[in-house]
Amino acid sequence: MTAVVEVSRLTKSYRDVTAVDDVSFAIEAGKIYGLLGRNGAGKTTLMQMITAQAFPTIGELRVFGESPFENNRVLSRICFIKESQKYPDNYRVADVLDLCSDLFPNWDRDFADRLVEAFRLPPKRQMRKLSRGMLSSVGIVAGLASRAPLTIFDEPYLGLDAASRSLFYELLVEDYAEHPRTVILSTHLIDEVSRILEHVIVINDGRVLIDEETDSLRNRAFTVSGATADVEAFAKGKTVLHRETLGGLASAIVVGNPGADDRQLARSLRLELDNVPLQQLIVHLTSRKSYGKEAKA
Amino acid sequence: MEFMVDDSRPIFVQIAERIEDDIVEGRLPEESQVPSTNQFASFYRINPATAAKGVNLLVDQGILYKKRGIGMFVAPGAKARLMDKRKERFFEQYVMTMLREAEKLGITVNQLTEMIQKGANHR
Numbered sequence: 001m002t003a004v005v006e007v008s009r010l011t012k013s014y015r016d017v018t019a020v021d022d023v024s025f026a027i028e029a030g031k032i033y034g035l036l037g038r039n040g041a042g043k044t045t046l047m048q049m050i051t052a053q054a055f056p057t058i059g060e061l062r063v064f065g066e067s068p069f070e071n072n073r074v075l076s077r078i079c080f081i082k083e084s085q086k087y088p089d090n091y092r093v094a095d096v097l098d099l100c101s102d103l104f105p106n107w108d109r110d111f112a113d114r115l116v117e118a119f120r121l122p123p124k125r126q127m128r129k130l131s132r133g134m135l136s137s138v139g140i141v142a143g144l145a146s147r148a149p150l151t152i153f154d155e156p157y158l159g160l161d162a163a164s165r166s167l168f169y170e171l172l173v174e175d176y177a178e179h180p181r182t183v184i185l186s187t188h189l190i191d192e193v194s195r196i197l198e199h200v201i202v203i204n205d206g207r208v209l210i211d212e213e214t215d216s217l218r219n220r221a222f223t224v225s226g227a228t229a230d231v232e233a234f235a236k237g238k239t240v241l242h243r244e245t246l247g248g249l250a251s252a253i254v255v256g257n258p259g260a261d262d263r264q265l266a267r268s269l270r271l272e273l274d275n276v277p278l279q280q281l282i283v284h285l286t287s288r289k290s291y292g293k294e295a296k297a
Numbered sequence: 298m299e300f301m302v303d304d305s306r307p308i309f310v311q312i313a314e315r316i317e318d319d320i321v322e323g324r325l326p327e328e329s330q331v332p333s334t335n336q337f338a339s340f341y342r343i344n345p346a347t348a349a350k351g352v353n354l355l356v357d358q359g360i361l362y363k364k365r366g367i368g369m370f371v372a373p374g375a376k377a378r379l380m381d382k383r384k385e386r387f388f389e390q391y392v393m394t395m396l397r398e399a400e401k402l403g404i405t406v407n408q409l410t411e412m413i414q415k416g417a418n419h420r
Binding site: 031032169170173174176177178191194195196197198214215216218219267274275276277278279 | 304305
């Protein structure tokens, strides 16, 4: 597999804050990645470095095998859609799309026109007169129609309603299937996007907490519930991510995949075993500091 | 909705199970063509690589086979083999689960047998 992005021991420090702390990972070509994590985890700083908008303090960064800084061979192959994108004051939607067709060698004008219609964007309206959701839609149209070999969406859907988000996922999957490329999707809406992600990188406190195939992550933990004493007996010696009790009942999220022994034990104790949805797993992993240490050991 | 995927289990496994269901229930007859991975991907809105992994799982088990340049097809004998596999699982999945639930409710094995008979007569 060829790596589109290779990051090695990358660190970005501001005066008294280390936003990205000794991070290493590789983004392989032709996959859809999720870059997930809580606010302030360092995701945006990472994406800014990958797209040459911020310099690393220490560490190595290669994009398409080269340094991205002031390197048009690399930058012409990247499309970075960010939530805070600013546009010149008098630009209309159509002007933004014209600019995109100059910037992105793979720009597909027909596709862009179809997307404008699908998202019900008014081409002649000025950008500054668009609603928040419409602004996000323009970003999505640009990101999809650019067909850039590396397309990065950073929280692309502020203000977008559920129907438009769903349309975005649908169009992304369809177009990606026909025109495979590398996509990085950074978002909080894990529940909504997880099934289109092939690989997940979770950043926590500036470090990589998880770098794993999405489907294998779905097997990382399970919930056990029943009488408190029995749940405790079952969880003994296992890594527990989270515990909840209600009266005499308890449930615990246990790391691992239940084996035949675990199932047998659970049956004899009359405990229920359940799967943990990805979003819940990531929430618990990123709200527990010690897990990072255990995971690294 | 039946076509939703469950986010707490590997999706490629769920795709393989859906195809198995379709074969067992006759919606995908033997020697018929299976939808392409891109069709699965856009129908379930999942990653095409994940859909391909589910399909390949069944290819590895000999349930599906590939016709070069055309696509994936249901192998001859696939239905019978899947049904055998399901019969093995039936005991644990339904019989044992039912017995445990019956025990909780104080239903004896004899009462249970009667209930099964009654249910069969009602069909």
